[in-house]
Amino acid sequence: MTEDQTVQNMLMQQIENDCFVDLSETIDLPPVAISFGEHQYTTKQGTFTAPTAIGTYGNFSFVQAPPKTMKTFFISMLTSVFLSPTGQNRFGGKLRGHRDNKCVIHLDTEQGKFHAQRVFRRAIDMNDDADVGCYHTFGLRSVGYKTRIEFMEYIMAKTVEEGNEVGLVVVDGIADLVSDVNDLEQSNSCVQKIMELSSKYNCHIITVIHSNFGSDKPTGHLGSLLEKKCETQIALEKNTVNEGWITVSCKRSRGYSFDTFSFKVNEIGYPVMVDDLYDPLADIPHKREKVEPVKENKWRQLSI
Numbered sequence: 001m002t003e004d005q006t007v008q009n010m011l012m013q014q015i016e017n018d019c020f021v022d023l024s025e026t027i028d029l030p031p032v033a034i035s036f037g038e039h040q041y042t043t044k045q046g047t048f049t050a051p052t053a054i055g056t057y058g059n060f061s062f063v064q065a066p067p068k069t070m071k072t073f074f075i076s077m078l079t080s081v082f083l084s085p086t087g088q089n090r091f092g093g094k095l096r097g098h099r100d101n102k103c104v105i106h107l108d109t110e111q112g113k114f115h116a117q118r119v120f121r122r123a124i125d126m127n128d129d130a131d132v133g134c135y136h137t138f139g140l141r142s143v144g145y146k147t148r149i150e151f152m153e154y155i156m157a158k159t160v161e162e163g164n165e166v167g168l169v170v171v172d173g174i175a176d177l178v179s180d181v182n183d184l185e186q187s188n189s190c191v192q193k194i195m196e197l198s199s200k201y202n203c204h205i206i207t208v209i210h211s212n213f214g215s216d217k218p219t220g221h222l223g224s225l226l227e228k229k230c231e232t233q234i235a236l237e238k239n240t241v242n243e244g245w246i247t248v249s250c251k252r253s254r255g256y257s258f259d260t261f262s263f264k265v266n267e268i269g270y271p272v273m274v275d276d277l278y279d280p281l282a283d284i285p286h287k288r289e290k291v292e293p294v295k296e297n298k299w300r301q302l303s304i
Helices: 003-019 071-083 113-125 145-161 184-200 220-229 285-298
Strands: 032-043 046-056 060-065 095-097 103-108 135-139 166-172 204-210 232-238 246-253 261-265 271-274
Touching: 032 071, 032 166, 032 204, 046 060, 046 204, 046 232, 060 071, 060 184, 060 220, 071 095, 071 103, 071 113, 071 166, 071 204, 071 246, 071 261, 071 271, 103 113, 103 145, 113 135, 135 145, 145 166, 145 184, 166 184, 184 204, 184 220, 204 220
Parallel strands: 060 204, 060 232, 103 135, 103 166, 166 204
Antiparallel strands: 032 046, 032 095, 232 246, 246 261, 261 271
16 A cells, blocks of 8 residues: 555555444434524423524534625624623624634625724624624735635634634625635535534524625525535624614524524614514505504514
8 A cells, every 4th residue: 555545545545544433322302502592302301491503513504695685783682692602782683692612703895994893893893792702803905815714724723823712703795705606616616615614613603794785695606506515594684674674584594593683783883673563565555454463563673
């Protein structure tokens, strides 16, 4: 056997050991990183209540939306809830973070330092407790697309080397990790790296991508690959009933889908959860009279 064959054989043995799935082993559900509400599920052992995951540790999710649908504000809300020492805050409604003292890494690929800092600060300012612990923030606008993903891998490894665990990694947005969202090879490499890192560090990675113009599909080959490989695909759209509200829905999930909800940006520039049990009949004039009695209870802004 040649030296190259020996190295290849050792690699295959390592993969065999790392990737073997023992059917006799009891594997627990992956721990939840961010959730919205709860649900019940039934097994042979009985009926249980569990948090409804937006994302679990060891997986990745992505947010897709048309332009001007407050994607970054939504990311601020998720990050703020996750950073909160109690796992929730007065802006996030039923959103819960399950952090367990893990670190957050927040990467902005588009904005300059002033605007990036404003986004990062918002996640802190939305918490009553300003001490949010391990929160690493970076604006990567000036860095090339190849180096951005290399830096993400570097800072995750460095965080662990410093004795911390990585809990949540936010990448706003993933299209800036490739030169062309329609380049199949680059897109596949990018998504594969996201999958690899989320598994290696047992963290949740959440990223953002635009929707195609006039479509509900995420942009390019990159968006198509994200759809196929993600744990949760989160869609944002303008609420058709309440001006200024953004509706958040679970387009796809490998687990139990979270309920649709809405948020808006309040008068001081913070995203805040609002109740939204949207009834499409409310948009039809001759049906409005039938739904009017319950509308008053459906659309109530939560106190902030």
